[in-house]
Amino acid sequence: MKILADQNMPLVEAYFSHLGDVERFDGRHLKPEQLHDVDALLIRSVTTINDAVLAKANKLKFIGTATIGMDHVDEACLEARNIRFTNAPGCNAVAVAEYVISTLCALAQQQHFALADKVVGIVGVGNIGSRLHKKLTALGIKTLLCDPFVAQTESEYPFVSYETLLAQADVISFHVPLVKDGPFSTRHLLNETTLKSIKDNAIVINASRGDVIDNQALLAHLEQENTLTAVLDVWENEPNIAKSLLQLVKFGSVHIAGHTLEGKARGTEMLYHALCQLTGDLPRYQLSDFLPTPAISHIKITETFCASDIINLVHSVYDVRRDHGLMTQLLDLKGFDYLRKHYPTRREFSALTIECATTSQAQMLEQLGFNIGTRKNLI
Numbered sequence: 001m002k003i004l005a006d007q008n009m010p011l012v013e014a015y016f017s018h019l020g021d022v023e024r025f026d027g028r029h030l031k032p033e034q035l036h037d038v039d040a041l042l043i044r045s046v047t048t049i050n051d052a053v054l055a056k057a058n059k060l061k062f063i064g065t066a067t068i069g070m071d072h073v074d075e076a077c078l079e080a081r082n083i084r085f086t087n088a089p090g091c092n093a094v095a096v097a098e099y100v101i102s103t104l105c106a107l108a109q110q111q112h113f114a115l116a117d118k119v120v121g122i123v124g125v126g127n128i129g130s131r132l133h134k135k136l137t138a139l140g141i142k143t144l145l146c147d148p149f150v151a152q153t154e155s156e157y158p159f160v161s162y163e164t165l166l167a168q169a170d171v172i173s174f175h176v177p178l179v180k181d182g183p184f185s186t187r188h189l190l191n192e193t194t195l196k197s198i199k200d201n202a203i204v205i206n207a208s209r210g211d212v213i214d215n216q217a218l219l220a221h222l223e224q225e226n227t228l229t230a231v232l233d234v235w236e237n238e239p240n241i242a243k244s245l246l247q248l249v250k251f252g253s254v255h256i257a258g259h260t261l262e263g264k265a266r267g268t269e270m271l272y273h274a275l276c277q278l279t280g281d282l283p284r285y286q287l288s289d290f291l292p293t294p295a296i297s298h299i300k301i302t303e304t305f306c307a308s309d310i311i312n313l314v315h316s317v318y319d320v321r322r323d324h325g326l327m328t329q330l331l332d333l334k335g336f337d338y339l340r341k342h343y344p345t346r347r348e349f350s351a352l353t354i355e356c357a358t359t360s361q362a363q364m365l366e367q368l369g370f371n372i373g374t375r376k377n378l379i
Ligand SMILES: NC(=O)C1=CN([C@@H]2O[C@H](COP(=O)(O)OP(=O)(O)OC[C@H]3O[C@@H](n4cnc5c(N)ncnc54)[C@H](O)[C@@H]3O)[C@@H](O)[C@H]2O)C=CC1
Pocket: 068, 069, 070, 089, 090, 092, 093, 096, 123, 124, 125, 126, 127, 128, 129, 146, 147, 148, 149, 150, 175, 176, 177, 178, 184, 185, 186, 207, 208, 209, 233, 234, 255, 256, 257, 258, 259
């Protein structure tokens, strides 16, 4: 079997070599002739799949995208060609939720607010939004949840309308899929009109898809007034983003909110399982076979550990300001895709094991996502 995989997908050889021959390709520039005689194609979010690119795919029976988002794939055209398709639902949901937590911690330091004083509106309460909700609750932060689809089945929490969320939230964080048209389109959910309904001094975070916010409208809004804090991980027209917008956002990054080591590796692993299922092979490997021990793996905290220490703890694992610095300093020199390809290793909170002094610390930090070590005599 011939397997063609995006050059930025980790661990493909390690997982897939027993299934066939692995070759790599440049995800942004897949050409139809590269699919000749290929049996399985493994892509990331930068590869558009449509009729044109599949024109010479004579043997293709499987396409997997090691991402949550699927807006780059025309599923109808795969169905018509009888090509099995899968994404990797939830693979990097923890990473995106931790990106938002790191962002809020950094803003709390810079803007001198207490995290627990903010109301965070989550637009889209699926894999990412629900994990974010859990972590925010651990920090004592109130949330407003907006998801018309989940609201129909989930009665545990009250859901609000998008209009109510915009009017009442201090922080608005987008976690919807990009749906480009139809009655449930999410394109330009935040636009010239809806921008006018958000609160003064609000914080807007977008780690979903660039098109969910009308970037030109946001740019015009930021140019007019300065009470809005905008944080963007995703941009319209990547990789050729509006550089004038980058200058006005508080933190900008190159679509890396989901790029933890664990998140990317989980994506590869989910495709491996899906292909094994199709071929009838038994999976031989699991993620723990490949994840390295983190450089800092254990710490011990005392009873005096307090709110400001939580911020330091979060930033000891991941500080979003590193990524903002990389983007603002190196974008012109290296380009958007180079910075994504050479993204420095980032681990999830769970890679750090914490020995706590009290039971309440252990409960809170576990809910935030850290691994809790055993310690006798917890207070
Ligand atoms: N920046 C990054 O690196 C990453 C970005 N993403 C993006 O985040 C998106 C969300 O990911 P997940 O939470 O895992 O997806 P999910 O499918 O689990 O959840 C999305 C939720 O959005 C809801 N939704 C759809 N339209 C809505 C609307 N108009 N208003 C409110 N809610 C709406 C859905 O009902 C669903 O519950 C992905 O589709 C992807 O585009 C995902 C991973 C990494």
